[in-house]
Amino acid sequence: MIKISISDNASPELVLDTFKEVTKEDDNWEETWDSCVPQLLDSDHPCYVLYRLDDMDGGGCHLWVMISWSPESSPTRQKMLYASTKATFKKQFGASQIKDEFFASSKEEVTLAGYKKHLRVEAAPGPLTKQEEEAKEIKEQETRVEISVDSKHNNFSQLSFPFNEAAVGALDQYQKLAADYVQLSIDLENESVMLTRSGDLLLEQLAAAVPSDTARYHIFRFKHNHESDYIESNVFIYSMPGYSIPIKERMMYSSCRNAVVDVIEKQMNIKIDKKLEVDSGDELTEEFLMSELHPVKSLNRPKFSKPAPPSRGNRRMTKTPA
Numbered sequence: 001m002i003k004i005s006i007s008d009n010a011s012p013e014l015v016l017d018t019f020k021e022v023t024k025e026d027d028n029w030e031e032t033w034d035s036c037v038p039q040l041l042d043s044d045h046p047c048y049v050l051y052r053l054d055d056m057d058g059g060g061c062h063l064w065v066m067i068s069w070s071p072e073s074s075p076t077r078q079k080m081l082y083a084s085t086k087a088t089f090k091k092q093f094g095a096s097q098i099k100d101e102f103f104a105s106s107k108e109e110v111t112l113a114g115y116k117k118h119l120r121v122e123a124a125p126g127p128l129t130k131q132e133e134e135a136k137e138i139k140e141q142e143t144r145v146e147i148s149v150d151s152k153h154n155n156f157s158q159l160s161f162p163f164n165e166a167a168v169g170a171l172d173q174y175q176k177l178a179a180d181y182v183q184l185s186i187d188l189e190n191e192s193v194m195l196t197r198s199g200d201l202l203l204e205q206l207a208a209a210v211p212s213d214t215a216r217y218h219i220f221r222f223k224h225n226h227e228s229d230y231i232e233s234n235v236f237i238y239s240m241p242g243y244s245i246p247i248k249e250r251m252m253y254s255s256c257r258n259a260v261v262d263v264i265e266k267q268m269n270i271k272i273d274k275k276l277e278v279d280s281g282d283e284l285t286e287e288f289l290m291s292e293l294h295p296v297k298s299l300n301r302p303k304f305s306k307p308a309p310p311s312r313g314n315r316r317m318t319k320t321p322a
Contacts, residue, residue: 001036004048004089006081014089017047029053033112037067041110046070046082048089049110053099063099065115066090072105161186161256163193163263170198171268174219183209184217184260186252193217193260203286210281215240215253217260219270224286226294233273233293236261241279 003017020036029052037051049067056062068086070079090098102118104110109118163171164187173179181201187194196216201209206220218237225231238257240250264270274293278284 001040001052002050003040004050005045006078006085012081014085014092022052030112033115037110038107041069041071041107043071043107044073046074046078048082048086050093050098055099057097061097064097066098066101067110068101068103069110070103070105161192164195166195167193168268170195171219171264171270173198174221175268175270180221180223181206181209182219184219185214186249186256188249188252193256203289206284207281210237210239210278210284212241212280213244215245215249217253217257219264219272222289222293224290224293226290233289234270235289235293236264236272236275237284238275238277239279239281240277 001020003019004014005017006012007015018040020040033051037049041047041049047069049069051065051067053063053065068082070082090101100119102109102115104114108114167182167184170179170182174182179198179200181197181199182195183197184193185196186192197209201220203222210216210218216239218239220235220237222233222235223231224233238253240253243250261272261275265272274289276292
């Protein structure tokens with residue numbers, strides 16, 4: 001152990017206060033901590049303490065614990081002096097040799113039990129805000145493996161929540177062309193993706209089917225003509241009506257969206273031609289769907305004129321050499 005102090009003379013400097021050498025009886029650093037550290041600290045004067053561990057770095061040098069000792073009863077000027085000098089001391093000693101450091105102001109904190117308590121506190125996660133707790137909950141649910149209640153589709157491992165039987169059946173009917181529309185929701189209480197509505201639906205009825213007070217997933221078979229061809233396109237729609245929805249519900253629907261699409265495409269064999277996100281059903285007009293599925297491509301590319309050279313002032317006339 002090495003104890004370093006700052007001298008009280010006109011030009012303060014770091015000085016060796018005292019030290020304790022390793023003896024043959026010292027089996028490990030934990031056994032000698034309480035006999036070295038607390039007894040050598042003054043109750044009214046700050047100092048730095050370096051305590052050598054048994055661990056070594058890659059170069060074969062021992063690592064150290066650094067204690068910044070600053071008792072409550074010490075003068076404020078000394079506390080400030082030691083606090084402002086700590087970085088210089090670490091640099092002079094070699095910061096790479098210091099494995100851990102902590103601040104202490106009472107004798108209980110510099111005991112071996114106090115140091116181990118410090119290590120436990122440092123290793124523990126910090127307190128989370130309400131938003132961080134909700135995000136953590138969503139993340140845990142995203143990584144959890146679930147399966148469907150239908151053994152026919154028992155490999156829904158990518159899904160945060162499992163599909164219930166009714167949702168699986170409705171998607172199966174959609175895939176077999178027995179339905180043109182399926183609406184899915186997330187049951188937050190029972191933690192599952194459930195069926196809200198399914199069946200035949202005309203384009204004129206699509207806007208009214210989108211709720212204005214909650215989020216939903218939709219898959220709609222858009223039947224239309226394009227360039228003299230009759231086309232039936234599978235459109236996946238994620239509807240989220242503004243920020244009036246609770247943040248937990250918003251995060252749940254947002255985080256599960258890609259997993260729901262994967263199940264629809266990979267497990268139910270429904271090829272999705274376009275994925276859309278809307279705030280309300282009013283956006284789902286025929287013009288909007290056509291523009292998303294068949295965007296107009298402009299063949300007239302703009303021609304870029306050559307930029308003018310930088311101005312260098314008036315040109316100077318030079319005479320031809322005689």
